[in-house]
Amino acid sequence: MSNIKKIKDEYLDKLNNELSLESVNQIRTELFGKNGVVSNEFKKLSSIHSEERKKFASELNFIKEEFQQIISKKIQYIEIKEINSKLENEKVDITLPERSFNQGKIHPVSQVIDEISSIFSEIGFSVEEGPDVENEHNNFTALNTPSNHPARDMHDTFYLDNDKEFLLRTHTSPVQVRTMLKGKPPFKIIAPGRTYRSDSDQTHAPMFHQVEGLHIDKEINMGNLKGCLNYFIKEFFEVDKIKMRFRPSHFPFTEPSAEVDIGYEIKDEKIIIGEGDKWLEILGCGMVHPNVLKNVKVDPKKYQGYAFGIGIDRLAMLKYGINDLRAFFETDYRWLNHHGFDPLDVPSSYRGLSR
Ligand code: DAH
Numbered sequence: 001m002s003n004i005k006k007i008k009d010e011y012l013d014k015l016n017n018e019l020s021l022e023s024v025n026q027i028r029t030e031l032f033g034k035n036g037v038v039s040n041e042f043k044k045l046s047s048i049h050s051e052e053r054k055k056f057a058s059e060l061n062f063i064k065e066e067f068q069q070i071i072s073k074k075i076q077y078i079e080i081k082e083i084n085s086k087l088e089n090e091k092v093d094i095t096l097p098e099r100s101f102n103q104g105k106i107h108p109v110s111q112v113i114d115e116i117s118s119i120f121s122e123i124g125f126s127v128e129e130g131p132d133v134e135n136e137h138n139n140f141t142a143l144n145t146p147s148n149h150p151a152r153d154m155h156d157t158f159y160l161d162n163d164k165e166f167l168l169r170t171h172t173s174p175v176q177v178r179t180m181l182k183g184k185p186p187f188k189i190i191a192p193g194r195t196y197r198s199d200s201d202q203t204h205a206p207m208f209h210q211v212e213g214l215h216i217d218k219e220i221n222m223g224n225l226k227g228c229l230n231y232f233i234k235e236f237f238e239v240d241k242i243k244m245r246f247r248p249s250h251f252p253f254t255e256p257s258a259e260v261d262i263g264y265e266i267k268d269e270k271i272i273i274g275e276g277d278k279w280l281e282i283l284g285c286g287m288v289h290p291n292v293l294k295n296v297k298v299d300p301k302k303y304q305g306y307a308f309g310i311g312i313d314r315l316a317m318l319k320y321g322i323n324d325l326r327a328f329f330e331t332d333y334r335w336l337n338h339h340g341f342d343p344l345d346v347p348s349s350y351r352g353l354s355r
Contacts, residue, residue, distance in 0.1 A: 007037050015070050021078050028071050038064055088254045093146040101339050105247025105340025109209055109328055112316040113192045115347045116211050117236045128191045130175035135166055136175035144291040151252050156198040168196035171309055172212035185303045186217035187254060207326055209312035216305035225285060225306035242274040254307060283310040324342035
């Protein structure tokens with residue numbers, strides 16, 4: 001039996017079996033690889049007499065083509081079989097109802113805190129935090145509000161023990177104390193967070209939010225305070241000009257102290273910030289009292305600066321046209337869906353603060 005016939009019989013036999021893709025490829029290499037049996041037959045061609053060579057070459061080419069056809073059919077068959085078995089086993093039932101998908105919303109208060117942090121970080125303020133449970137020293141005494149001071153009564157404090165040593169902080173001002181005690185001047189921080197007072201009606205909730213600001217350095221004056229607040233209010237309300245009024249006031253921890261009003265008017269039942277002749281109080285501020293600086297071991301002869309405290313909920317209501325403060329804290333999902341913000345819509349001064 002000629003060699004070619006032997007190869008043909010042996011490999012036709014092999015290819016007749018049920019084969020995997022790997023085995024087919026293996027057979028292909030055995031036949032046509034560098035040292036494949038057919039390749040080796042081709043190498044013999046040069047040493048054969050010319051009359052026989054022609055016949056041998058055409059036989060060789062014939063079986064080469066035959067095998068190639070069989071192999072490519074075999075591969076096609078295996079691939080189709082694989083696809084069919086996938087179709088059989090990985091059926092998707094398109095009549096099933098879809099899985100429910102809920103995208104949450106960012107609460108307007110969280111959104112406004114992000115907006116405020118973004119605005120102040122543009123002018124060099126960093127963000128500090130303090131605990132909701134404070135001691136009376138940080139909340140009052142260190143802030144120049146001794147125990148007999150009438151301001152303590154005005155704060156309607158939730159005390160946590162009979163000795164009145166621990167309380168729910170009534171404002172974010174104790175973060176001033178914590179920040180200055182743990183570092184060295186200069187200080188330039190804001191501190192947003194929850195605050196508590198025993199008070200509740202349409203415009204007051206027992207839990208509400210404030211943001212504290214503090215800037216202490218060697219040459220800080222009231223002009224800096226005014227410039228900073230002016231910038232903040234314009235950025236926050238996204239308007240080019242605002243009307244702002246400093247009204248003399250009193251806080252134990254600042255001297256002089258002021259309350260700041262912004263001008264507004266109502267047009268078509270909408271509030272327009274920066275125009276009109278109505279005034280709205282939005283924050284308290286002043287130059288940090290020397291006693292406060294002494295209490296936190298900062299020399300008031302070398303350092304001074306300003307502080308301010310802003311009611312966050314009030315700002316959120318104004319900016320987003322929400323007229324009942326209590327809705328903020330009722331956890332009504334329909335309300336939140338309507339007034340909430342897209343989680344991917346992170347406020348920044350570059351991309352815009354709000355939609
Ligand atoms: N802590 C004050 C309050 O809750 C607000 C305030 C006023 C904060 C003046 C300040 C400030 O830092 O300088 O009523």
